[in-house]
Amino acid sequence: MLEGCCQSLEVQLDQEHLAFGAVVQHCQVKKRIVMKNTGDTLAKFKWNTTNFPPALSITPFRGQIHPGRKVVLEVTFAPVELNNDIRYEKLSCCVEGFSSPPSLTVTGSCIVAPTSKEVVNFVCPVRGSHTQTLQVCNPTQQKCCITPEIKGEQWSAAPSFFLEPLQNKAYEITYKPVTMTAEGTKNQGSVFFSFPDGTAMLHSLQGTAEPPKPEDTVVEKLPAKTNHTLLLPVHNWLSRQQRFHVLTEILKPDKPDPTVSIKGVNFIEVPALAKINYKLSSFIYREGQYDIKVTFHNMESGEYLFYLVSLEVTSPRVMSTKKLVTAVRQKTSTTIEMENPLVIASCLTTECKCHDIIVQPQHIVPGQSKYSLTVEYRPLHVGESTTRLTLSNKDLGSFHYDLILRALPPPAGRIVHFSTSLGSSQSQMVKFTNHCPVKTEYSCKTDCPDFTVDKSVIASPGLKDGSEICVEVSFEPHRQGSIRGQLLLFSEAGGEYVFPLHATCLPPKPQGPFSIKAGRTISIPFKNTFQEATAFYVQVDKPYFSVREVGTILSKKTQNILISFEAPPRESPELWSGKLIISAQQSEGDSKPYCWTYYLKGVPP
Structure with missing residues (x-):
C-alpha cells in the first residue's frame, strides 16, 4: 500500500482594497x-516598497509567517499634494515559492487644512515675549x-504633547522677536495641528515687535563730588x-551744565x-x-x-583732611586746590x-580754571581739636x-629785666599782642610778691594782626640779690601769656642831703619793704642832729622819721653835716644788717 501527502503555500490579505478617504495635506492616517x-x-514575504508612492508606507514591509498564523501590517497615508482622487493600485507583495502573491489597492484624497477664522495676534517690545493660549481638541476616540x-522664527512652543480621546487642551505658544517690525508691517507665522484621523487645524499668527523697553531702571544713591562708576550689562x-x-x-x-559729568566709551563690541x-x-x-x-x-x-539711570546725589563727603600743627599764637597754613568747571566765574x-582758622570769607574762582585757597591756623589755646571748613x-x-x-605750648615770652636798690621800686611796661577777635579781659598776676601788677x-579786639596791649609791672624787692618771677596773663577767649621776670636787688643807696634849719624838725618817709613786720633802729652820727626812735614797722607800710637840728655855737656852718642811719637785722643766717643812709645838712635859721 502506498501513502503520500501534498504541502501547499498560500498567503491572503484580509482586504485587498484600503480606502483612507479625505486626509488633510501634510497630515497622515494609519490603517491596519x-x-x-x-x-x-x-511563508516569507516582502513588499515591493520601491514602487510605493512617497505618500504611502507599510510596516513591517518584510517578514515571515508560520503556517496558520497571521501578521498585522500598518499602512500610513500621508499626502502632501492636493488631489481629490488618489489611487494606488496593485501594490505588490512578494512571497517566496508562491506564484500568486497578494496585492493591495489604496485610495484617498488630499484636501486643504481648515484655517481658524481668528488670527492670533501678539504684541510685545522687541526681545520681550508674549504668550498666547490655543485650545486644541482631539476629534478621535484614541489617545494621540x-x-x-x-x-x-519668532514663535516657539512645546515640540509635542499628548491628548486623551476627545480631550480639549490649552497649548501655549510664545512670540519672542529679536528685531523690531517696521511701521505698518507685522511678523507672519502659523501653527499646524494634525490628528490621527487625517483632520487638522491651521492657526494664523501675527506679531508686532514694538521698540524695546528699558533693560532696567538703575537707581543709585551717591554723594556729590565723588567719582562713581556704574556697570551696565550689555x-x-x-x-x-x-x-x-x-x-x-x-x-x-532739563538744562545740565558742566557741573554734571557723565562719561563712557563711545563704542562697545x-x-x-x-x-x-x-x-x-x-x-x-x-x-539733587x-x-x-x-x-x-x-x-x-x-x-x-x-x-534708565536714576542718580540721587546726596550731600558731599569730606573732600580731604588737612593736618595743621603750630605753637600757640604762631601761624601755620595749608593750601586747598579747587576747580571751577563752569565757563563763568564763581x-x-x-x-x-x-x-x-583764618580764611577770607569769599573767594572768586575764574571760569574753567583751578584755584588755590590758603587756610591759616593761629591757635590761642594749647590742645588738639577737629573742625570743618565748608x-x-x-x-x-x-x-x-x-x-x-594741634596747638603746642607757646615759646616763653621775652624776659622783662628790673634793677633797683633795696627800699626802692621800679616799673616796666610789658607789651603783648591780643589775637582774640572780640573784646576780652585778661586777668593779671605774678608768682613772686616782689612783682606787682593790676x-x-x-x-580791644585783635583783628587781622592783633591789638597791642600794655601791662605795668612794678618791682619792689624785699631782699638783695637776684630775684626771679613770672607774669601770668589769662583770658578764656584770648588764651594765656607768660613773661619771665628777671630782677636784681642792689644794696640800699645813700640819699640826701636833707636840709634842716636850725631849731626845726623834718620828716623823712621810710617804707618797710620786708614781707613781715620789722624792728628798725635809727641813729645819727652828730650830736646836733637828733632822731626819734622808730620801733617796729608793719610790712609794706611807710613811717615818717622825725629829725631835729640844733646849731652848735662854736662851729662854722660849713661843718653842719651828718648822717642818719636806719638799720634792721636780716633774716636768720644773714651776717650783716641792712642799712639805709640819709645825708643831713644843717642850715642857719
Missing part, C-alpha cells in the same frame, strides 16, 4: 490590514501625540558679534550671545535728582537697547566755626574739608 498564512509551510508644525542676542554706538542723554535736569559690562562714570557737583538714558545702538541693523563763601556756591554746591588741629586789663 492582516496577512494570513493558510498554507502548510513557512500631537507634534505641531510652527512657521515663523547683552548680544544674536549669534554674531554686534558693535554698538553708545549715546548718553541727561533727561533731568559684544561677542555673539555674550554679555559685556559697560562702565558709566559720573562726577556731579551739586545735590539726576535722570540719565544710556542707549546702545547697532548702526547697521537699527536695533538698540537702553537703560564766588565761594567760606564757613568755619573755629575762630583759630565752601559753598549755589552752582557748585558745597565743599567740605576736615582740619585736624588785677586785670581790658584788650
